Amino acid sequence: MRTYFLSIIMILLCCNLTAQPMTISREDLYPYEGTFEIEKGHRITLGIFDEFKSLVYLDLKTLQLGALIPVKKNVFRDNNDSNKLFVFLRDPKNNVGGLTITENQIRVMGKRVAPHTRKSISFVSGNRALKGDFYTPASKGPHPAVVFAHGSGAATRSVAFFTTYFLQLGIAVLTYDKQGAGESSGDWETASFDELAGDVIAGIHFLKKQNAIDPKKIGVMGNSQGGWVGSMAAAKSKDVAFLLMRVGAGENVMETMLHEIRSIYQADGFEEKEVNEAMKMERSYMDAVAGGKTWEQSDSVIMSYNKYPWFKKVYPAPREKSVRSEKNHQWLQKNLQYDSYTYLKKVKVPVLWMMAEKDMNVNSQKSHPRIIKALQDAGNKDYSVKIIPNSGHTGLTAKTGYYNEAISWQYAAGFWDVMQAWLVKRKIAKIGKR
Numbered sequence: 001m002r003t004y005f006l007s008i009i010m011i012l013l014c015c016n017l018t019a020q021p022m023t024i025s026r027e028d029l030y031p032y033e034g035t036f037e038i039e040k041g042h043r044i045t046l047g048i049f050d051e052f053k054s055l056v057y058l059d060l061k062t063l064q065l066g067a068l069i070p071v072k073k074n075v076f077r078d079n080n081d082s083n084k085l086f087v088f089l090r091d092p093k094n095n096v097g098g099l100t101i102t103e104n105q106i107r108v109m110g111k112r113v114a115p116h117t118r119k120s121i122s123f124v125s126g127n128r129a130l131k132g133d134f135y136t137p138a139s140k141g142p143h144p145a146v147v148f149a150h151g152s153g154a155a156t157r158s159v160a161f162f163t164t165y166f167l168q169l170g171i172a173v174l175t176y177d178k179q180g181a182g183e184s185s186g187d188w189e190t191a192s193f194d195e196l197a198g199d200v201i202a203g204i205h206f207l208k209k210q211n212a213i214d215p216k217k218i219g220v221m222g223n224s225q226g227g228w229v230g231s232m233a234a235a236k237s238k239d240v241a242f243l244l245m246r247v248g249a250g251e252n253v254m255e256t257m258l259h260e261i262r263s264i265y266q267a268d269g270f271e272e273k274e275v276n277e278a279m280k281m282e283r284s285y286m287d288a289v290a291g292g293k294t295w296e297q298s299d300s301v302i303m304s305y306n307k308y309p310w311f312k313k314v315y316p317a318p319r320e321k322s323v324r325s326e327k328n329h330q331w332l333q334k335n336l337q338y339d340s341y342t343y344l345k346k347v348k349v350p351v352l353w354m355m356a357e358k359d360m361n362v363n364s365q366k367s368h369p370r371i372i373k374a375l376q377d378a379g380n381k382d383y384s385v386k387i388i389p390n391s392g393h394t395g396l397t398a399k400t401g402y403y404n405e406a407i408s409w410q411y412a413a414g415f416w417d418v419m420q421a422w423l424v425k426r427k428i429a430k431i432g433k434r
Contacts, residue, residue, distance in 0.1 A: 023053065023070075024053065024054065024070045025053075026048060026050070026053070026158065029048045029053075029054065029055060030048070030118060031095070031096050032046060032055055032088055032096055033046060033047050033048060033055070033116075033118075033163070033164055034046060034096070034112055034114070034115070034116065034164055034167075035112070035113055035114045035164055035165075035167070035168040036098065036099050036110030036111060036112055036113065037110055037111055037113045038101075038108050038109070038110045041061065042059075042060075042061045043059075043060045043061070043113070043168065044057055044058070044059050044060065044101075044110060045057065045058050045060060045161045045164040045165050045168060046058075046068070046161060046164060047158065047159070047160045047161040047162065047163045047164045048158035048160070049067070049158060049159075049160040050156040050157070050158040050182075052067055054067060054068055054069065054070060054076070055067070055068040055076060056068065056160045056161060057086075057161060058160075058161040058165070058411070058416075060165075060416060063410055063411035063412075063413065063416070064409060064410055064411075065161070065396075065409055065410070065411065066078045066079055066080055066081075066084075066409060067079040067080075068086055071085075074087060074088045074089075074090065074096075075087050075088075076088075080409060081103070083102075083103065083104070084101070084102065084103040085100075085101070085102045085103075086099055086100075086101055087099060087100045087101075087102070096112065097111070097112050098110055098111050098112055099112075113168065114137065114138075114167055114168035114170075115137075115138040116135050116136060116137050116138055116164075116167045117135070117136050117138055118133055118134065118135045118136075119133070119134055120132075120133060120134075121133065121134045121174075121176075121206070123176075123202055123203060123205070123206040124202065125179070125195075125198050125199040125201075125202035125203075126195070126198060126202075127185075128179050128184065128185045128186040128199070129184065129185050130176045130177065130179065130184045130185075130186075130199060130202070130203070131157075131176060131177050131182065131183035131184050132157040132174065132175055132176025132177055132184075132203075133157050133158075133163075133173075133174075133175055133176070134172070134173075134174050134206075134207075134210070135163055135167055135172060135173040135174075135175075136172040136210075136212045136213075137167055137170050137171070137172065139170065141172075141211070141212040141213065141214070142211070142212060142213055142214040142215075143170060143171060143172045143212055143213055143214060143217075144170070144171045144172065144213075144214055144217035144218070144219070144241075144428045144429070145171060145172035145173065145174060145207050145213045145214075145217065145218045145219070146166055146171060146172075146173055146174070146218075146219050146220065146221045146244065147174045147175075147200055147203040147204055147207065147218070147219075147220055147221070148162070148173070148174070148175045148176075148220075148221050148222075148223070148226070149196070149197075149200050149220050149221065149222035149223070149226030149229040149230035149233065150178045150196075150223065150225070150226055150229075151223045151224035151225045151226055152224060152225040153181075153188070154178065154180070154181035154182075154188060155177075155178045155181060155188075156177045156178065156181050156182040157175045157176050157177050157182060158175070159175055162221070163175060165416070166221075166429075169420065169423060169424075169429035169430060169431075170429060170430040171423070171428065171429055172207075172212065172213055174203050174206065174207055176199075176203060178196075178199075179191055179195070179196070179199060187327075189324075189327040189328070189331060190327050190330045190331055190334070191331075191334075192334040192335060193228050193229050193232060193334075193335055193338050194232065196229045197229050197230075197232035197233040197236060200220060200229060200230065200233040201233050201236060201237045201239070204218050204220075204233075204237060204239045204240065205239070208239060215239070216241060217241050217242075217428055218239060218240065218241055219240065219241050219242035219243060219244060219428070220233055220234060220240055220242075220243050220244065221244045221245075221246075222243070222244065222245045222246070222248050223245075223246050223247065223248070224246070224247050224248065224361065224362070224393070226245070226248060227245055227247070227248015227249050227250075227340055227362075228248070228249065228253065228335075228338050228339075228340055228343075230243060230245060230248065231243070231245075231248070231340045231343040231344050231347065232338075232343045234343070234347045234349060234351075235343035235344070235346040235347055236343075240349055241349055241350075242349050242350045242351070242352075242426070242428065243347060243349060243350070243351045243352070243353075244352050244419065245351070245352065245353040245354065246354055246395065246415070247354070247355055247356050247359060247361070247362055247364075247393050247395070248340065248353065248355075248362070248367075249340060249362045249363070249367050250340050250341065250344075250366070250367030250368065250369075250370040250371035250374070251339065251340070251341075251363060251366055251367055251370060252336070252337055252338060252339035252340075252341075253335050253336050253337070253338050253339075254286050254290065254336045254337065255363070255366075256361070256362055256363065257286070257336075258279065258282060258283060258286070259360075259361075259362070259363040259366075260360060260361045260362075261279070261282050262275060262279055263360035263361070263401070263402060263403075264360070264402075264403065265278055265279070266402070267360070267400070267402035267403055267404050267405075268313075268404075270310060270313075274308075274309075274310045277305075277308055277310070278305075278308075278310060278314060281301070281302060281304075281305040284301050285298055285301045285302050286332070286336060288301045289329060289332045289333055289336065290332070290333065290336045290337060292333065295321055295325065295326055295329045296321070298329065299319060299321070302315075302319065303319070340367075340370075340371065340374070341370055341371075341373075341374045344371060344374035344375055344378065345374040345375075345377040345378045346378055347374075347375065347378050347380060348378055348379060348380050348381075349380075349382075350382040350383070350426055351375060351380065351382070351383040351384070351385075352383075352384050352418075352419060352422045353371055353383070353384070353385045353386070354386050354387075354388055354415055354418065354419070355367060355368060355385070355386065355387045355388065356387070356388055356391035356392055356393055356395065356398075356401065356412075357387050357388060357389050357390060357391055357401075358390065358391060358392045358398040358399070358400060358401030359391075359392060359393045359401055360392070360393060360400075360401045360402050360403060361393040362393065364387050365387075368385060368387055371385050372385050382426075384422065386414070386418060388412050388413075388414045388415050388418075389412065389413075389414065390412050390413075391412035391414075391415065392405070392412075394407075395411055395412060395415055396408045396409065396410060396411055396412065397410050397411070397412045398412075
């Protein structure tokens, strides 16, 4: 039941997807990535989502999103509606130039806009070789760029429509496999946030060497765990020109995880008395780990609560030391004390930090004032910290934000338009066909 890593946006979506009728490689999916204009002011943008090995789309007008199941070459169906078909159209040179979407016997056509180029790349961070993708708008550069600071877990390079969203605004993207995930070396399971921030900075150094990139307009796009990592990168590197953040925490890792764990107990229907008792156990355990106790010593704190009636609900199977649990112990010892505040109070570049009102992973209400205070302490003159109403950690509309709430497949209003307006105002993004 216990969860120790903050989720990235699409992991919950992946859990709801049905089995694919056919498989398709990432290489074969690349040609379909991009943005299509249905009519003026109405765009749909599509990108690859690695966990599902297929495409996901975002309608930038309706804020509906969905996963596309490959049916046959150039034909996909919406995971939520088997009658909704996406058919990609190829030109005489076999390039994808448009698509048709058929729903309820109504067919609309979209023309491809904002073309881009992509190449597989690698760069070095410390003793690690990181592999990923480098996307650039096909228009004349040099272009602004963003590097992704991943959320938790074994995150890889294909981050769905986030990539193509930036491309259609004229912004290049570097996204890579997190260390130890995909084709990158290293080990994300034991990596410190210091190491992960170093990876982001190494990605920025890679971008600075590219002729297509404006070296004075390279920013970091952080997500969830990337709040700590992105803040560290921005504090440590003078090459970070701006910081974009989605559902990053403004508290330290321990307090954020305790908020997440409490939310899980509540979502699972524990009584208030049980929640309070269990949270006493959780805090004592984390205090032991943060204090340098061994796995066995820390585990004894957990086991001291085994007489409580709720304990078997939390740990139905005996607790055993394993390679994975030992790695988790190492990760906690390295990272529990990291606090965004420590680094944000050194960040003077423009910052847009967006949080979710119904966030079970991050305590937005406590984080919000701490982030503002840190940026004020930095003397930052250009920052915006917002809580998006009715939004869960994934960015989708939510009633409770709990992990077991049905997925709405609808973005909460106020995320994409706020970010676009912010980027345009600072002359980082451009509007219109490119």
